[in-house]
Each structure stands twice: as C-alpha cells, then as structure tokens.
Amino acid sequence: MSPNPGLLKLDLAIRGVSLDQSLRNRRDLFHEPSVRGPIARCLELVLPGEVLVSAPADEAFTADSPYRLTQDAKGFYLETDGERSEVGIVAPPSYYRKKTRAGTPMWRVGSSYGPYIAINPASRCAFSARGSHCRFCDVSNQGVDRTEPISVEDVVETVRAAFADGAIEFVYLHIGYIEGDDSGVQFIEPYVRAIKRHFDTLVAVQLQPPREDRWIDHLYAIGVDAVSYSIQIHDEHLLAEMCAGRVEQVGRQRYYDALAHAASIFPNGTVWSDLIIGLEPAESTQSGIDTLVAMGVLPVLSVFRPLSDIDLRDHPMPSIEDVAPVFTHLFKRVLEAGINMNWVRDLSFAVTPFEARFFADSDTPIPSGLGPLYRSKLGNMAVRNLSKLRRRLRVRQVSDSYGSSNL
Amino acid sequence: MSQPNNFVVDTRPLWILVLQRMKQPVLLMIGVGLYVAVRTLLVATDLSPEGHRALAVFALCVFYWVFDVLPLMITSILAIILLPLTGVLPAKEAYALFGSEAVFFILGAFILAAAMMKSGLSGRLALVILSRFGHDPVALLRGIFILNATMSFFMSEHAVAAMTFPILVEITAALHLPASRANYGRSLFLAMAWGSTIGGVATLLGGARAPLALGILREVTGESYSFAEWAALNIPLTLSLSVAAWFILRTFFPIGTPDVSKAEQAVDEKLMKIGRMTLQERIIAVVMLGTIATWIFFGEHFGLANIALAAVVLLFALGAVEWRDVEGYVNWGLILMYGGAISLGSALHKSGAAEWLADHTISSWASGPVSVVLMITTAAVMLTEMMSNSAAVAILMPLSIAVAAQFDLDPKMMAPLVAVPAGLSFILPIGTPANAMAYSSGYLRVRDLILPGLLLHGIALVIFNCLVWFYWPLFGFKY
Numbered sequence: 001m002s003p004n005p006g007l008l009k010l011d012l013a014i015r016g017v018s019l020d021q022s023l024r025n026r027r028d029l030f031h032e033p034s035v036r037g038p039i040a041r042c043l044e045l046v047l048p049g050e051v052l053v054s055a056p057a058d059e060a061f062t063a064d065s066p067y068r069l070t071q072d073a074k075g076f077y078l079e080t081d082g083e084r085s086e087v088g089i090v091a092p093p094s095y096y097r098k099k100t101r102a103g104t105p106m107w108r109v110g111s112s113y114g115p116y117i118a119i120n121p122a123s124r125c126a127f128s129a130r131g132s133h134c135r136f137c138d139v140s141n142q143g144v145d146r147t148e149p150i151s152v153e154d155v156v157e158t159v160r161a162a163f164a165d166g167a168i169e170f171v172y173l174h175i176g177y178i179e180g181d182d183s184g185v186q187f188i189e190p191y192v193r194a195i196k197r198h199f200d201t202l203v204a205v206q207l208q209p210p211r212e213d214r215w216i217d218h219l220y221a222i223g224v225d226a227v228s229y230s231i232q233i234h235d236e237h238l239l240a241e242m243c244a245g246r247v248e249q250v251g252r253q254r255y256y257d258a259l260a261h262a263a264s265i266f267p268n269g270t271v272w273s274d275l276i277i278g279l280e281p282a283e284s285t286q287s288g289i290d291t292l293v294a295m296g297v298l299p300v301l302s303v304f305r306p307l308s309d310i311d312l313r314d315h316p317m318p319s320i321e322d323v324a325p326v327f328t329h330l331f332k333r334v335l336e337a338g339i340n341m342n343w344v345r346d347l348s349f350a351v352t353p354f355e356a357r358f359f360a361d362s363d364t365p366i367p368s369g370l371g372p373l374y375r376s377k378l379g380n381m382a383v384r385n386l387s388k389l390r391r392r393l394r395v396r397q398v399s400d401s402y403g404s405s406n407l
Numbered sequence: 408m409s410q411p412n413n414f415v416v417d418t419r420p421l422w423i424l425v426l427q428r429m430k431q432p433v434l435l436m437i438g439v440g441l442y443v444a445v446r447t448l449l450v451a452t453d454l455s456p457e458g459h460r461a462l463a464v465f466a467l468c469v470f471y472w473v474f475d476v477l478p479l480m481i482t483s484i485l486a487i488i489l490l491p492l493t494g495v496l497p498a499k500e501a502y503a504l505f506g507s508e509a510v511f512f513i514l515g516a517f518i519l520a521a522a523m524m525k526s527g528l529s530g531r532l533a534l535v536i537l538s539r540f541g542h543d544p545v546a547l548l549r550g551i552f553i554l555n556a557t558m559s560f561f562m563s564e565h566a567v568a569a570m571t572f573p574i575l576v577e578i579t580a581a582l583h584l585p586a587s588r589a590n591y592g593r594s595l596f597l598a599m600a601w602g603s604t605i606g607g608v609a610t611l612l613g614g615a616r617a618p619l620a621l622g623i624l625r626e627v628t629g630e631s632y633s634f635a636e637w638a639a640l641n642i643p644l645t646l647s648l649s650v651a652a653w654f655i656l657r658t659f660f661p662i663g664t665p666d667v668s669k670a671e672q673a674v675d676e677k678l679m680k681i682g683r684m685t686l687q688e689r690i691i692a693v694v695m696l697g698t699i700a701t702w703i704f705f706g707e708h709f710g711l712a713n714i715a716l717a718a719v720v721l722l723f724a725l726g727a728v729e730w731r732d733v734e735g736y737v738n739w740g741l742i743l744m745y746g747g748a749i750s751l752g753s754a755l756h757k758s759g760a761a762e763w764l765a766d767h768t769i770s771s772w773a774s775g776p777v778s779v780v781l782m783i784t785t786a787a788v789m790l791t792e793m794m795s796n797s798a799a800v801a802i803l804m805p806l807s808i809a810v811a812a813q814f815d816l817d818p819k820m821m822a823p824l825v826a827v828p829a830g831l832s833f834i835l836p837i838g839t840p841a842n843a844m845a846y847s848s849g850y851l852r853v854r855d856l857i858l859p860g861l862l863l864h865g866i867a868l869v870i871f872n873c874l875v876w877f878y879w880p881l882f883g884f885k886y
C-alpha cells in the first residue's frame with residue numbers, strides 16, 4: 001500500500017475497492033448516488049491524513065481492484081499487497097431514512113459528501129433534453145423521472161435534518177443547464193435565499209455560465225459564497241465532441257470569461273472549475289489548469305470513471321502514472337498564484353489543490369497553511385462571518401443610490 | 408424575485424469600503440461632538456442659555472443635513488426631540504409647530520398632484536402637448552422644455568420629471584439614440600431636468616421648499632405671501648432663465664437633424680392607447696383649475712392650505728380619488744422634515760440664536776444690503792447643489808430673517824431670496840430629483856454638465872440679483 005494519502009485517494013477513486021465477504025450485504029455503509037453524476041455506488045472512506053474519498057464499490061470495474069475493505073472488532077481496514085491500514089467509514093447519515101413533510105424521501109433531495117450536502121433541485125438538465133448532454137454524465141439521465149423541481153420547503157427540511165445529524169458544515173447546490181439568459185440563477189435564487197434565511201452556513205453553487213456578467217454579481221449579492229462554472233475539458237475539439245450542449249448553448253469561451261469575472265467578484269479561492277482528468281491528454285489538462293489559475297480560479301480535478309450508465313462506459317480508465325504528474329503541476333501552479341486553497345477542499349469525489357499537496361515535488365515548499373484552522377469550528381465560524389461581512393461591504397442596491405436625492 | 412440590475416458589486420479594495428462604511432458612524436459621532444462643543448466650548452456672553460442650546464441643536468442638524476448622515480426627515484425629528492429635551496422650547500410648542508399651515512399646504516398639494524398623476528390626467532396633458540410640438544427635433548426638444556417648465560407651475564417639479572421621464576425613455580428608445588454619444592438624448596433629458604427646475608421656482612406649487620420658507624417666515628414674523636404675489640415675483644425669473652437655459656442647451660449640445668418621426672409615432676401610439684378623457688380626469692381637471700383660480704384670487708382671504716385641503720375634500724366627495732390612490736404618492740417624509748425644520752427655525756428665532764448667528768456670520772462679513780443679498784443667494788445656490796434644497800432652506804431661512812433685521816431689509820423678502828435660488832440646481836444629481844432622473848437615463852455624465860451648469864448658475868445669480876434690486880421694489884420692498 002502506498003503511504004501517500006493523495007496517491008491512495010487517486011488509486012481508490014480510479015480502481016475502487018472490493019469488499020470482504022462479511023461486508024457484501026452491509027447496505028448501511030453505502031451512499032446511494034442519488035444526486036451527483038460521475039460517481040458510482042460509493043463508500044465514503046476517510047484515509048490517513050483525514051483525506052476523504054468516495055470509493056466506488058460493487059461496480060463491475062471494482063471487482064479487479066487491488067484494494068480490499070475488511071473489518072474486525074476494532075474498525076475497518078484497507079488491505080493491499082499484504083499491507084493493512086486503518087480507515088474510517090462515513091456511514092450514510094440517518095436523515096437518508098427520513099421523509100420531508102411532503103413525503104419526499106430525503107435521500108432523493110440531498111446527499112452528504114464529507115462536510116457538505118449536495119443538492120440538485122432542478123428537474124432535468126436542458127442539455128440532455130436537447131440530446132446534447134455531456135457524454136461522461138449520468139446526472140442528466142437521472143433527472144428523467146423527476147418532472148418537477150424539488151420544492152424549496154423539501155430542500156430546507158432536508159438541510160435541517162442533515163445539520164441535526166451533525167453530518168454537514170455547508171451546502172452545495174448544483175444544477176445542470178437551465179435555458180435562459182441567467183442559466184438558472186433565478187431558479188436557484190429562492191433556494192439560496194431560503195437556506196441563508198434558515199441556516200448560518202456557506203452556500204456553494206455550481207451551474208452553467210449566464211450570458212451576462214450581471215447575473216454573476218447577482219449570485220454573489222443573494223448570498224452565494226462560492227461558485228463554479230465547470231469547463232470539465234480544456235481541449236476545444238474534445239469539449240465539442242464530449243459536451244455538445246456546453247459548446248453550442250453556452251460557448252467554451254463564455255465559461256472562461258464567466259470564471260474570470262466571478263474571480264473578480266467572489267473571495268480569493270471560492271471560484272472553481274472542475275476538470276476531468278483521464279479524458280484528454282495530460283498536457284491539455286495542465287494547460288487548462290494554467291488558464292484557470294492565471295485568472296484566479298481554482299481548478300479541481302476529478303478522475304474519469306467509466307460508470308455503467310454513461311455513454312463513455314467503455315472508455316479506458318486513466319492510469320495513476322498518467323495522472324499523478326498533473327496533480328503535482330496543479331499544486332505547484334495554485335501555490336505560485338497565491339490562490340487560497342482552503343475554501344474548496346475535502347471533496348470526496350475529486351482532488352482539490354489542497355489535497356494535491358501530497359503530490360508536491362520535493363522542491364515545492366508546502367506551507368503549514370490554514371487548513372486545520374479552516375476545519376475547526378472556530379475557523380469555520382470566522383470564515384462564515386468574514387464572508388458575510390465582505391458581502392455587506394461589497395454589495396449595494398441600486399435603489400439605495402436614489403435615497404439621497406429623494407426630497 | 409429581485410432583478411439583476413438592482414445590485415452593484417463594488418470591487419474596490421476592501422479597506423476603502425471599510426473606511427466608507429465607517430463614514431456614517433464617524434459622522435454621527437462628529438455631529439454629537441459638534442453639539443457638545445457648541446454647548447461647552449462656545450463662549451457667547453451675549454446669548455441666552457436657551458439660545459446657546461438652540462444653537463447647539465442647529466449645529467448638529469446642519470451637520471447631519473449637509474453630510475446626509477441621517478435621512479433628512481429623521482434629522483428633523485431629532486430636532487423636535489432635542490428642542491424640548493434641552494429646554495429650548497416646551498414640548499407642547501415644539502410639536503405644535505408641526506401644525507403649521509405650510510405643512511398642510513404641502514400635504515394638500517401632494518394629494519392634488521397625486522390625483523392628477525393617478526388618474527392619468529397629467530400624463531395625458533404631457534402627451535397632448537408633445538403631440539402638438541414634436542414635429543421636428545428642435546420643436547420636440549422645445550416642447551419638452553416648455554412642457555416641464557409649465558407643468559411645474561402646478562405640480563412639484565419632482566412629480567413632473569417623474570411623469571415625463573418614462574415618456575422620454577420611450578422616445579429615445581424609438582429613436583435608437585446610443586447612450587454614449589447622443590447629444591439629442593442628452594438634450595432631451597436635460598430639457599426635462601432644467602425645464603422642471605426652472606419652472607418649479609415660479610409658483611408655490613413647483614417645489615416644497617417655497618412653502619417651507621413661507622412656513623418659517625410665518626412662524627417667525629407672522630408675514631406671508633399670496634399665491635399670486637409669489638408667482639408675480641418669480642415668473643420673470645422663470646421666463647428669462649428659460650431663454651438662457653435654452654441657448655446654453657443648444658450651444659453645448661448641438662443636435663444635428665435626427666429624424667423624430669418615430670418619436671412622434673410613439674407619442675401618438677400612447678395617446679391612442681389612453682383613449683378619451685374619463686369622467687374622473689374631467690372632474691380632477693375642473694377641481695384643479697378651480698383651486699388654482701381660488702389660490703390666485705382668494706388665497707389671502709381663505710388661506711392657501713385651506714383651499715388646498717378643501718379641494719382635496721371635494722375630490723373625495725365627488726368620488727374622483729380613493730385614499731389608496733394617493734397614499735403612495737404623498738411624500739410623508741417631506742412633511743415630517745418640514746415640521747422639524749419649522750420648529751427649529753422658530754426656536755432659533757425665539758431664543759435669539761438666529762440673531763446671534765447672523766451677527767457673527769453674514770452681518771459681520773457683509774458691507775451692506777447688496778452684499779447681503781448676494782451672499783444669501785450664492786450660499787443658497789451652492790448649498791442646493793450639494794444637498795436637498797429643503798435642507799438648504801431649513802438652514803438659511805432662520806439666519807436670513809435675522810440678518811434682514813440687522814440691515815433694515817424687509818424680512819418678508821427673505822423667503823423668495825432663499826427659496827428661489829435654493830431651487831436652482833443644474834449640475835449634480837443630489838441637487839434635485841429631476842437631475843437624478845436625468846442622470847439615471849445613462850445619457851449624461853457629471854462632466855457634461857459642469858461648464859453649462861456653472862454658466863447657467865452664473866446667469867441665474869445675475870438675473871436674480873437684478874430682479875431683486877430693480878423689479879422687486881414694485882412689490883413694496885424698500886432697500
């Protein structure tokens with residue numbers, strides 16, 4: 001077994017984990033992939049170094065995994081090549097078994113991943129409705145059976161239950177593509193406002209770029225603390241081939257322009273873009289990292305996994321040798337650019353620059369950093385309040401400007 | 408759902424924003440410090456203790472009004488609270504000044520204007536005038552100027568600009584005038600702003616500052632003006648300033664020959680849409696004409712406020728308006744502001760503080776009546792560019808009445824001497840809501856208006872001072 005938690009996370013994310021016979025029927029350990037796309041039926045593991053990983057298990061491609069999860073009276077262990085190391089398992093929170101007052105099972109509303117709850121309240125991604133969905137995506141398929149969006153009340157109740165479980169620290173709302181100039185900002189606004197009204201928490205939002213920058217300002221003004229417009233693939237031609245909707249409906253350049261504008265509005269380190277590693281050549285992903293970093297945007301890398309219900313189910317998986325240098329590059333570039341890595345961290349299904357520190361060259365100095373502070377209760381509270389203060393300072397309502405000349 | 412245009416994200420460095428946000432608490436504290444300083448540090452043996460305290464309250468209010476530390480009306484409420492608390496006036500007297508006739512006149516004028524706006528009568532009037540004038544670009548521009556100026560004789564200039572603004576937005580959209588470099592667009596909005604400002608000084612209805620000045624005058628001296636007297640005194644200024652403003656507008660913003668047939672079409676379409684005059688509009692028009700005639704011919708006999716309120720009662724009795732129609736149009740804040748300002752003016756006079764202040768400022772700087780008039784009018788024009796014109800009147804009126812007595816000037820002349828120049832704001836958006844609206848069109852930038860605005864101010868001061876010395880004597884003012 002590799003002692004490097006970063007490498008281990010990556011390897012587990014790619015190859016998954018096979019289960020010991022005694023664990024095969026332990027449904028209580030599994031997190032149902034009810035919401036987010038490129039993940040399979042997963043176990044949420046806590047590796048040494050408090051690194052979270054969403055490790056596929058029980059999928060066809062995990063049968064050959066060199067990793068095996070076992071359990072004894074003391075805990076869970078990950079075994080490979082005769083070595084064994086203790087890991088934690090984040091059991092599915094109890095709110096998954098509850099229902100909202102309207103009768104919606106809460107597991108259908110939100111899923112916990114590490115410190116946050118991910119919620120996709122929209123019905124169906126408009127790309128998939130037009131037959132131009134991203135080929136690596138299974139979220140677009142999942143929306144088919146939901147004709148109505150999830151109600152704001154259901155979302156609030158589920159988030160309340162998740163907080164009551166002690167399962168989460170912040171809320172992550174994501175929608176696919178919603179047609180219109182705002183690309184879904186107005187759709188997501190009541191959810192953001194309701195969450196901000198009921199809970200003292202940070203809200204991150206992932207959606208597609210709006211046509212005009214003023215909607216990005218709007219998103220910040222209504223209380224969104226972190227935002228992502230994920231380009232996913234940097235290579236122009238491959239993006240057009242893999243994500244026809246993104247290119248045709250939004251336009252590749254618009255992703256970068258919107259990200260650059262968002263980075264000038266939101267706090268340092270709170271604007272991120274996912275890049276999928278394993279679909280395009282490593283050099284292309286690195287070039288994508290450079291482009292994003294240059295505009296102050298945090299690249300987050302998720303490793304491609306050929307899930308059984310996506311178009312690319314037969315696409316080969318990347319090897320660890322291919323992807324490790326990309327993470328080294330990621331950490332180095334983000335560090336050089338001085339982008340704060342502490343906001344977007346601890347994602348179980350992707351590798352953040354914060355976690356990419358495990359891939360750092362020996363000549364790259366690793367700052368002792370604020371990681372532990374951000375993770376602490378006190379640090380979390382400080383971050384929330386600073387975020388609120390910053391917004392109060394920066395956002396003005398236009399109607400206020402008329403005040404002085406009213407008489 | 409809030410609109411995206413409703414938010415602005417300020418991306419300047421955070422330390423600048425922090426400093427900016429600290430401005431209000433710091434200014435609040437400075438105001439309190441000023442109050443304490445006047446009470447404790449100012450040695451004024453020739454001032455009564457009440458006068459001393461009134462002066463401290465006045466200093467605090469002036470500071471808050473000038474720097475917009477609190478909304479104007481809240482500062483006025485503060486004045487009303489402080490006057491009895493500091494023993495300058497008994498509470499009963501301070502609050503009773505809210506019952507000033509001027510306050511009720513304003514209330515009546517607001518309700519009448521609201522009825523005109525809500526019924527669509529004022530909008531119809533505007534469209535009819537525009538459809539008569541708007542055949543070529545210059546005629547359209549002139550039409551807008553004259554429309555705004557004349558309507559401001561009968562309604563507050565703020566209401567007139569608010570009514571014309573959406574029509575102009577439609578006209579500029581129909582003409583496809585680019586916001587960045589369209590002199591015609593600039594001229595149209597400027598004709599709206601300057602037209603209503605210049606027309607607004609002609610009568611007691613054009614702006615609320617004239618009734619405020621009258622309110623303070625009446626509380627302090629017992630004197631007042633009739634509707635006709637005020638109009639006769641000021642219409643020559645409005646006429647001559649209109650001509651000057653027109654030439655400045657045409658000189659600084661040459662418009663070429665844009666095709667305005669689309670604008671004409673837009674106006675005609677709007678007229679078609681509103682159809683024939685309704686019974687409600689006819690009733691309001693008749694009542695309004697009757698009210699103006701009564702103000703002119705019987706104003707002194709019945710009292711301006713009485714006539715205004717009687718007209719309001721009549722409108723309701725005839726079923727031409729409903730309370731909910733007018734509720735939103737009445738500027739209740741302004742009424743609060745006036746109550747406080749009149750109380751403060753009266754307190755300054757009764758306590759001797761106004762006289763003391765006049766002694767130590769204008770009276771000691773001025774060499775004679777000519778310089779007094781020049782100083783007061785210049786101060787009024789400068790103050791009104793930087794703050795609400797009501798605040799400028801509230802600050803200058805008590806002081807000016809006291810100065811008048813010291814220079815043997817008729818205190819009655821101080822009301823138009825302060826209120827008229829205080830209504831002439833031609834440059835900054837903060838000066839008057841009409842300017843703020845013109846800027847919000849996107850066609851104008853402050854730098855476009857600095858030179859033409861200053862020139863117009865200069866001309867206005869010269870004309871006004873000439874009228875004071877050569878025309879006002881016809882009304883019995885002796886110097």
Ligand code: SF4
Binds near residue numbers: 126133140176
């Ligand atoms: S945007 Fe692409 S990845 Fe996201 S839900 Fe739609 S199809 Fe899937």
